[in-house]
Amino acid sequence: MTAKSAAAAARATVYGYPRQGPNRELKKAIEGYWKGRTSADELRETAAGLRRSNWQRLAESGIHEVPTGDFSYYDHVLDTSVMVGAVPERHRGAVETDALDGYFAMARGTQDVAPLEMTKWFDTNYHYLVPELGPDTVFTTDSTKQTGELREATALGLTARPVLVGPVTYLLLAKPAPGVAADFEPLTLLDRLLPVYAEVLADLRAAGAEWVQLDEPALVQDRTPADLNAAARAYRELGSLTDRPKLLVASYFDRLGDALPVLAKAPVEGLALDFTEAAAANLGALAAIGGLPGKRLVAGVVNGRNIWANDLEKSLATLGTLLGLADRVDVSASCSLLHVPLDASAERDVDPQILRWLAFARQKTAEIATLAKGLTQGTGAIAAELAANRADLASRAGSAITRDPAVRARAAAVTDADARRSQPYSVRAAAQRAHLGLPLLPTTTIGSFPQTTELRTARADLRARRIDAAGYEERVRAEIQQVIAFQEKAGLDVLVHGEPERNDMVQYFAEQLTGYLATQQGWVQSYGTRYVRPPILAGDISRPEPMTVRWTTYANSLTDRPVKGMLTGPVTMLAWSFVRDDQPLGDTARQVALALRDEVNDLESAGTSVIQVDEPALRETLPLRVADRAAYLDWATESFRLTTSGVRSDTQIHTHMCYAEFGDIVQAIDDLDADVISLEAARSHMQVARELAEHGYPREAGPGVYDIHSPRVPGTEEAAALLRKGLEAIPAERLWVNPDCGLKTRGWPETRASLENLVAAAREVRSELAAGDA
Secondary structure: OOHHHHHHOOOEEOOOOOOOOOOOHHHHHHHHHHOOOOOHHHHHHHHHHHHHHHHHHHHHOOOOEEEEOOOOOOOHHHHHHHHOOOOOHHHHHHHHHOHHHHHHHHHHOOOOOOOOOEEEOOOOOOEEEOOEEOOOOOOOOOOHHHHHHHHHHHHOOOOEEEEEEOHHHHHHHOEEOOOOOOOOOHHHHHHHHHHHHHHHHHHHHHOOOOEEEEEOHHHHOOOOHHHHHHHHHHHHHHHOOOOOOEEEEEOOOOOOOOHHHHHHHOOOOEEEEEOOHHHOHHHHHHHHOOOEEEEEEEEEEEOOOOOEOOOHHHHHHHHHHHHHHEEEEEEEEOOOHHHOOOOHHHOOOOOHHHHOOEOOHHHHHHHHHHHHHHHHHOHHHHHHHHHHHHHHHHHHHOOHHHOOHHHHHHHHOOOHHHHOOOOOHHHHHHHHHHHHOOOOOOEEOOOEOOOOHHHHHHHHHHHOOOOOHHHHHHHHHHHHHHHHHHHHHHOOOEEOOEOOOOOOOOHHHHOOOEEEEOOOOOOEEEEOOEEEOOOEEEEEEEOOOOOOHHHHHHHHOOOOOOEEEEEEOHHHHHHOOEOOOOOOHHHHHHHHHHHHHHHHHHHHHOOOOEEEEEOOOOOOOOOOOHHHHHHHHHHHHHHHHHHHOOOOOOOEEEEEEOOOOOHHHHHHHHHOOOOEEEEOOOOOOOHHHHHHHHHOOOOEEEEOOOOOOOOOOOOHHHHHHHHHHHHOOOOHHHEOEOOOOOOOOOOHHHHHHHHHHHHHHHHHHHHHHHHOOO
16 A cells, blocks of 8 residues: 555544543542442443543544543453453452442452552553452453443444453463462463453454454563563464454553564554654664554554643654555554543643643544644645644743753752762661660551541632631641541551641642642542542742641641651652653753752751651653663662752651552662661562562561551451561561551541551560560
């Protein structure tokens, strides 16, 4: 096919779309169902209405082929586990009794049954539920959701393409089920899983699907020859089926590398590739293998993970190059639009000029449609759009917002010594033990306490001017008093002020730093019904005045016990923001680190002896390719040390990480040189404690004994059992006792009970240690 005929066939499509609705209707309906205020039928009706609205909006914006199956009540990987019958034995009874309640039990757990483990979806802040598999796993087919949603879309007269997690990625994301040998490899189940996928594909074909998309993002990571052979076998077998739709295998987040020729040779009808800056190597690699003759190419030229307006002329140039490399070239975002907010036009407080620099999901679909039109009809058909785009890009590049000479001069003056503590850990540890006087197995929490309805109402009342600043601050003081009093009564050793004044652990700081933009409606799903509003890093970063000192100092005045100062670290400030794309990330991280360093030093000067700088995103932001990791970890760990290294030896620096795989960054955790680290460990059964021990980690650590992402209350003996398991890896003199994460999303009754049990567990194990029993 010639480039001209390929261009004539160009269509616009997307891989997925935000699920929540313009006013987070899905979140409200699901949480209403959990609380018994919404029936199952009402929840289903709300979900169906959101799907219908999404598809119609996409079609109206010029998207020719809409995705189905990407919508989820909680998580699309969990949906896949249901589709293939991979339900853990402990959840089977609940699923068989009521499919919807059983689904949520797998996601959240119950008082009696633990949920599936949860971790990050590749290098994003989206969390997925980890499949639990073993040699005895029997897969069964349930394509009800997939076929039902396809029929909903086609009933509207739309061309629809079902989207499934591919079988290879599904197995590579899975873990051995509890009780299964740790060295069990779920990928060995591929031959058992493929017949189920064949049945799903046949069901979708019968339901009217012309194309089905199989997402294989795991193939953009470094894969072994065995992994690549498995991918080749999977798509050779699926491609050889006679009763199936056309297959589009999609990858995103990075370059495909060695997997590209494997998929190019597979008997499938199309590939979807990422062609944004993160995966620019895909273009040269595709040309090097001779393109995709006879196949469809879906080109991800619009960044699906960031919010800056696309450079339309640059994207058109890329698309023009691709025209000679496939029989059909279609236009898309680089990945699902799940990772960006819904609509920039909903933002009322952002300067209109700056707003034109931004593209949320709805604006991205318009960009995709414009590019498809330009590719098909020529640039003359989109001349007005190209001119407006050039003006918007120039406006941003020339704006004074983006550059602050003083910030850049300070960052350029940083030396290696600025990012090093003045004394080694052994000296610091002795000074801190003498200064703080903590018991063996000290207890603490991660930082936040429940954000009650009263607190959220007070914050809304302040925004609406129903109360003044003095009234709001009185409410915050009362909450801090309550939190401090509870912690003292419960017997915690190192306290927190509970963060009642904070809306979000990144947004709160972003609103007080120059160079950041905050949104009002920029919600993005993190997990389940948890949505966050990532701020936007638009310019150079500085701290005009202290951000946390007043409230931390107030909390310290209420107790004789140490109260931690609580900050979000520089890497997480970047990872959970939409970052600028006009300078290296390391440069931005150094600017943020210097602003936070000022805050750390001010906290110490105000009398705070324990300061926690959270970096839960350190692992999340780790590049997917091993070759890219050393450079990232170099600037990431330096930025943390730059934040924390200006304090005295007897000031104890903590950090925190959660819900990620830590084994491959243990050296980086060591390089942070924090005095204490707390990590998620309850759902993963203390795996991280073993990983720290194998590395020879020399400092103090608190692997969590309370899973805060589930509403269940762990009993004293359950927490004590986890603590004993932690002691198998970490000496008692270096082991802390804490939850997995902050308590912001929990309610007070479960928080009280869980923390009281946590403290009781610590006391029980202390007694055993004193008696020589542990």
